[in-house]
Amino acid sequence: QKEVEQDPGPLSVPEGAIVSLNCTYSNSAFQYFMWYRQYSRKGPELLMYTYSSGNKEDGRFTAQVDKSSKYISLFIRDSQPSDSATYLCANSQGSNYKLTFGKGTLLTVNP
Amino acid sequence: GAGVSQSPSNKVTEKGKDVELRCDPISGHTALYWYRQSLGQGLEFLIYFQGNSAPDKSGLPSDRFSAERTGGSVSTLTIQRTQQEDSAVYLCASSLGLQTYEQYFGPGTRLTVT
Numbered sequence: 001q002k003e004v005e006q007d008p009g010p011l012s013v014p015e016g017a018i019v020s021l022n023c024t025y026s027n028s029a030f031q032y033f034m035w036y037r038q039y040s041r042k043g044p045e046l047l048m049y050t051y052s053s054g055n056k057e058d059g060r061f062t063a064q065v066d067k068s069s070k071y072i073s074l075f076i077r078d079s080q081p082s083d084s085a086t087y088l089c090a091n092s093q094g095s096n097y098k099l100t101f102g103k104g105t106l107l108t109v110n111p
Numbered sequence: 112g113a114g115v116s117q118s119p120s121n122k123v124t125e126k127g128k129d130v131e132l133r134c135d136p137i138s139g140h141t142a143l144y145w146y147r148q149s150l151g152q153g154l155e156f157l158i159y160f161q162g163n164s165a166p167d168k169s170g171l172p173s174d175r176f177s178a179e180r181t182g183g184s185v186s187t188l189t190i191q192r193t194q195q196e197d198s199a200v201y202l203c204a205s206s207l208g209l210q211t212y213e214q215y216f217g218p219g220t221r222l223t224v225t
Contacts (some may be wrong), residue, residue: 003157032212043204043217046213046214047216098157102153103151
């Protein structure tokens with residue numbers, strides 16, 4: 001079993017939809033939870049990170065962590081065509097630890 | 112300011128040849144990472160440099176792979192006797208010291224082994 005599992009999609013939604021992206025993980029030692037966005041032929045960029053259970057909101061994006069079920073989610077409200085990208089979840093055991101990435105979910109938002 | 116840069120952006124090489132990939136991290140970032148991204152495989156960790164500490168080489172897939180970081184800045188990833196399965200995008204990232212969760216990635220080097 002991989003440490004971080006992520007549905008690769010692809011996921012296609014109409015503009016304005018609410019998008020839900022999810023990952024599960026198996027390592028109880030994970031403390032930090034990140035979401036990266038990767039546009040085609042570009043390097044990933046950090047969207048959000050959190051180190052606790054609960055929700056963290058940043059504009060149209062909400063990251064949710066449930067440590068009891070080892071489940072993390074990213075919600076995108078009012079999705080835009082510019083949100084079309086691959087979204088990668090990543091976990092680490094703490095600051096100064098290497099990241100473990102999911103395989104990524106390809107999202108397309110159709111105008 | 113300048114981000115992470117990588118060169119070359121594309122590299123085509125013949126099976127059995129050696130290749131060197133270069134990474135220039137963001138100035139002042141003490142941590143540097145190499146990843147490999149293959150189609151449908153996500154980001155695979157290769158190696159991690161943190162300041163003057165011994166690098167974490169636990170992700171290197173074979174002894175054909177090596178990396179060095181000179182002067183705490185520029186890094187070179189070397190693949191010897193390349194194989195077709197080495198074809199992938201090689202990504203470099205850097206971060207401010209202990210903030211490994213906030214990594215800044217370069218655009219990658221697309222390696223094709225024919």
